[in-house]
Amino acid sequence: MDRRAFLSGATTVVAVGLAGCLSRSSLGATDFDIGMDSDAFDPEEVTIETGDTVIWGNPSSRAHSVTAYEATVPDGAAYFASGGFDTERDARDSWREHTGSAGGKILSGETYEHTFKIPGTFPYFCIPHENVMTGRIHVE
Numbered sequence: 001m002d003r004r005a006f007l008s009g010a011t012t013v014v015a016v017g018l019a020g021c022l023s024r025s026s027l028g029a030t031d032f033d034i035g036m037d038s039d040a041f042d043p044e045e046v047t048i049e050t051g052d053t054v055i056w057g058n059p060s061s062r063a064h065s066v067t068a069y070e071a072t073v074p075d076g077a078a079y080f081a082s083g084g085f086d087t088e089r090d091a092r093d094s095w096r097e098h099t100g101s102a103g104g105k106i107l108s109g110e111t112y113e114h115t116f117k118i119p120g121t122f123p124y125f126c127i128p129h130e131n132v133m134t135g136r137i138h139v140e
């Protein structure tokens with residue numbers, strides 16, 4: 001499934017080319033999307049405003065996760081992880097133990113989204129590709 005195909009069903013998303021630069025000023029958008037290549041979030045860093053929603057989409061053939069680093073979630077902000085887990089430990093354990101969404105897996109063609117309601121910097125990673133696949137959301 002290519003990137004445009006999965007984006008076409010989501011009306012609030014601004015599509016960004018896989019090789020393109022994401023610039024809030026040029027898009028004038030209130031939502032952002034982040035692609036998941038086989039080994040990277042694209043783009044790896046985005047800056048948004050409080051209340052914006054980020055949508056991650058997986059056009060690759062591999063399963064990925066979006067999993068926040070719990071220790072770095074700013075005070076007062078909700079923990080977030082694909083699969084809806086409340087802790088990083090639960091997310092890591094469930095990835096090993098379960099298939100599909102119960103394991104927090106974002107399969108080919110699927111999306112995950114999170115709305116950021118508290119300002120701060122939110123580092124996150126993909127569980128099976130943590131050595132190469134990390135990202136940051138800056139919420140202003």
Ligand SMILES: [Cu+2]
Pocket residue numbers: 038039063064065126127128129133
């Ligand atoms: Cu991954």
